[in-house]
Amino acid sequence: MSTTPDRVALVLGGSGGIGRAVSERLAADGMAVAVHYAGNKGRAEEVVTAIDAAGGAAIAVGGDVADENDMRAAFEAVETAFGGVDVVVNTAGILILKPIAEFDLDDLDRMHRTNIRGTFVVAREAANRVRAGGAVVNFSTSVTRLQMPTYGGYVASKAAVEGMTLILARELRGRDVTVNAVAPGPTATPLFLDGKDEATIANLAKAAPLERIGRPEDIAEAVSYLAGPARWVNGQVLFTNGGIA
Template identity: 65%
Template sequence: MTTPSRVAIVTGGSGGIGRPVVERLAADGLAVVVAYSGSEERAQEAVTAVTEAGGTATAVRGDLGDEADVARLFDEAEAAYGGVDVVVNTAGIMLLSPIASFDVDDFDRMVRTNLRGTFLVSRETVRRVRDGGALLNFSSSVVKLALPEYSAYAATKGGVDALTLVLARELRGRDVTVNTVAPGPTATPLFLDGKPQDVVDRLAAAPPLERLGTPDDVTELVAFLAGPGRWVNGQVLYVNGGIA
């Protein structure tokens, strides 16, 4: 089989949004590196789904908060496929609590994954991505919705927004786009975990379209920004059905 000409790294590639992103980019003809930190079984399931559909994928484990692990992720992508063209940062954790009772260790853990991890992957992307490439970071619509108990999570994602907007301007002349995708309520395990049904129903009714988003709603935008969307740059794009 001919090696695909374009290569993507998807962090959190075995997760609720990450895996659909992996499968969609592979279906579009990219070789995909599934970056994961947790379950090897889930990561291999994502790789198997791609290869059984005729695509190309491999899995690499590492801690995105660790500089050496992030460098090794890119090393392995380059060794396997010759370079990196698209990086999609879907990895993230969400811990909720009012500020007054928020555990500082939980805060630090979320900052390490959501903000430090995005920073390190973005920095390595800048150093390695080929011209014509794209970096897509993931934020959240809760940054502007200001929902109670989401303060720490929203703070980490607000940092991602700022990093993305500045980085797009720092890459002037490189022909590399940098954008943030900011989903609203989306029916993934991360979103649904621990929420009472009445809360889920209320959030589903909030957008004018009166439903939760699906991972496929998000992957459509990712595929566009990773491929033909070359004139979209330095933006935070809200994928939330019009909730705000």
């Protein structure tokens, strides 16, 4: 692949479970991909190596999504390497579960710093840099519809993501840039599976009419659609959960 490909994607949180699947799917779609990491450079480089081995083009970029200087530098690194940015996918997020009555406010601030401020910082950079014909894809959660106990703090952060997504889509009028959010349901990632016994996972699988837990590749497929052919889908939240909600 050329070092100046037709389309270039930056995947925030691109070395994680869903993020890795998204990075590899967009590379398979023919995009050059910048795989972002917050702290684990080695894991991001593993994704880059896998993409390169499959015939794609990729680089790793680091930084705190909630730090505007880090994100400015990350976008600039992508532009230097590949000539511009067409697709920005922000999978980066923190999940902390506890009843509202017991929720530690320092944990709330930490989660909201990444999930809300981080999404806002990345969206602001994307709004000023994504080229015509491009797409911004944020990440929400299907739990905004499910109202599950212990998810109050997390859902508050993702409801904010949905709100800013719908507004940014309208603020970019005339730019030919779509802005949408993907809202996954239960998905078999290490983060989701951690601490859950087999019975809990089985019950969650039964909740969906398709009677299984989602796979990272299922979510990546939805992102691929929004990042590529879905030019008439704009200002929407796409619930990607097998029908659970």
